[in-house]
Amino acid sequence: MKLTLKIWRQKSASDKGKLVDYKVDDVSSDMSFLEMLDVLNQDLIDKNEEPIAFDHDCREGICGMCSMFINGRAHGPDRSITVCQLHMRSFKDGDTIYIEPWRAAAFPVIKDLIVDRSAFDRIQQAGGFISVNTSGNTQDANGTLISKHAADTAMDAATCIGCGACVATCKNSSAMLFVGAKVSQYALLPQGQIEAADRVRNMVAQMDLEGFGNCTNTGACEIECPKGISLDNIARMNRELMKANLN
Amino acid sequence: MSGFFKSSIGRKVAMALSAFFLMFFLIMHVSINLLSVFSADTFNEASHFMGTNWLVQFIMQPVLILGVVFHFVLGFILEIRNKKAQGVKYAKNNGAANSTWMSRNMILSGFVILAFILLHFIDFWFPEINHKYIEVLPEDPTRYFGELQHKFMSPLRVGAYVVAFVLLGLHLGHGFTSAFQSMGITAGRKKTLQSIGKIYAIIIPAAFIFIALFHHFNH
Numbered sequence A: 001m002k003l004t005l006k007i008w009r010q011k012s013a014s015d016k017g018k019l020v021d022y023k024v025d026d027v028s029s030d031m032s033f034l035e036m037l038d039v040l041n042q043d044l045i046d047k048n049e050e051p052i053a054f055d056h057d058c059r060e061g062i063c064g065m066c067s068m069f070i071n072g073r074a075h076g077p078d079r080s081i082t083v084c085q086l087h088m089r090s091f092k093d094g095d096t097i098y099i100e101p102w103r104a105a106a107f108p109v110i111k112d113l114i115v116d117r118s119a120f121d122r123i124q125q126a127g128g129f130i131s132v133n134t135s136g137n138t139q140d141a142n143g144t145l146i147s148k149h150a151a152d153t154a155m156d157a158a159t160c161i162g163c164g165a166c167v168a169t170c171k172n173s174s175a176m177l178f179v180g181a182k183v184s185q186y187a188l189l190p191q192g193q194i195e196a197a198d199r200v201r202n203m204v205a206q207m208d209l210e211g212f213g214n215c216t217n218t219g220a221c222e223i224e225c226p227k228g229i230s231l232d233n234i235a236r237m238n239r240e241l242m243k244a245n246l247n
Numbered sequence B: 001m002s003g004f005f006k007s008s009i010g011r012k013v014a015m016a017l018s019a020f021f022l023m024f025f026l027i028m029h030v031s032i033n034l035l036s037v038f039s040a041d042t043f044n045e046a047s048h049f050m051g052t053n054w055l056v057q058f059i060m061q062p063v064l065i066l067g068v069v070f071h072f073v074l075g076f077i078l079e080i081r082n083k084k085a086q087g088v089k090y091a092k093n094n095g096a097a098n099s100t101w102m103s104r105n106m107i108l109s110g111f112v113i114l115a116f117i118l119l120h121f122i123d124f125w126f127p128e129i130n131h132k133y134i135e136v137l138p139e140d141p142t143r144y145f146g147e148l149q150h151k152f153m154s155p156l157r158v159g160a161y162v163v164a165f166v167l168l169g170l171h172l173g174h175g176f177t178s179a180f181q182s183m184g185i186t187a188g189r190k191k192t193l194q195s196i197g198k199i200y201a202i203i204i205p206a207a208f209i210f211i212a213l214f215h216h217f218n219h
Helices: A033-046 A118-127 A146-157 A165-169 A177-185 A197-208 A220-224 A232-246 B001-005 B008-038 B040-052 B056-086 B108-134 B143-151 B157-181 B190-217
Strands: A005-007 A018-024 A096-100 A109-111
Touching: A018 A033, A018 B056, A096 A232, A118 A177, A118 A197, A118 A220, A146 A177, A165 A177, A165 A220, A177 A197, A177 A220, A177 A232, A197 A232, A197 B008, A232 B001, A232 B008, A232 B157, B001 B008, B008 B040, B008 B056, B008 B190, B040 B056, B040 B143, B056 B108, B108 B157, B157 B190
Parallel strands: A005 A096
Antiparallel strands: A005 A018
16 A cells, blocks of 8 residues: 555644655555554654654553544544554555644643643542552452442443543543543442542542543544443533532 | 532533523423414413513513523633633544534534524514513503514515524534533433434424414415
């Protein structure tokens, strides 16, 4: 395959940045999208040019690092995958592909396609945990009974990898799917009840402080989420915050 | 609780509560207007009651106007804040791949509805206030049906009403379920609410359009 790539190049956080055209030949349809970028980067290095900076780590759809907006969609055209799981067979010979970093005021670009997602870490630190005694007195896992439905729904929420696709695809750059998943994962379990009110209040306050937008329920985040996190988690977070403020 | 309404979720809840109030008002408004299709006398009676009852005039009417202003102003503020949160725009963004046009353009349909409300006020509300409280003309309980038919003689006005109600339908098409989602009460009943929302968003504007066309062709 021969492709034209329009890739966002930005030297640093303070640089203005622009889309730069690259031609790539001999792209195999079996390549993953990141392998195609690896080949392009090797060409650039051979020509003594600056390679394209992009985040990647596990390359098996778990870490959520590969943050790219490809042809107008977070993680590209296919559903329920990250960029490392996207293969070149999803494109045709002669295609022009736009590759941009996540766009959100709360996710500033560091370099090229790499954005700073530490806002998610700060939200998580504000309440996305439970306080337990780990000094040798850990309770037996079966000591607290949990219904199968609650355990499964909590696990579904816990599959959120914090990749930021929900923010990237949202027209309002809202982080509510991420925060909703993190709040839900504990709200559904008995272990999460003790700190439930403080958790949701603190996490939502941190989310607002980071400058994310407000959810208008378009549902785009649910469609683009590589882990299929449901909008029900946002509804649950809203309920949890109302409950926390009423009590 | 005041801190709650300063949070992003609190503002969503405030938008949803005002939306529920306005959606309930639409049912009441279209019900009274539909009377004009079946009986001029019943329509006159209902309109006379609404136009002269002090509870409707001095409590419900100001609350309704406040509700509309609140919903619009808060929607506009949220839109500005959301635009600020976006940062740099994408060179290519395929929004249609993951969301409906109506969900992405609530502010646009909202502006059209607001423009329609202004037209509606100029058409009906200002003359009514002038009649009752400024010129203080003698009340004729049979005048309402004639005034309604007179307004819908103009094809331009009927056209503007039809366009506005189509946009109202699109606004409600997303707004109905969105309000329930914001209140956190969609879980387990999402499909049912979506179906009711679709029916509501079609029937209410269609009934208003029918009334306008009916009087245009039957005056």
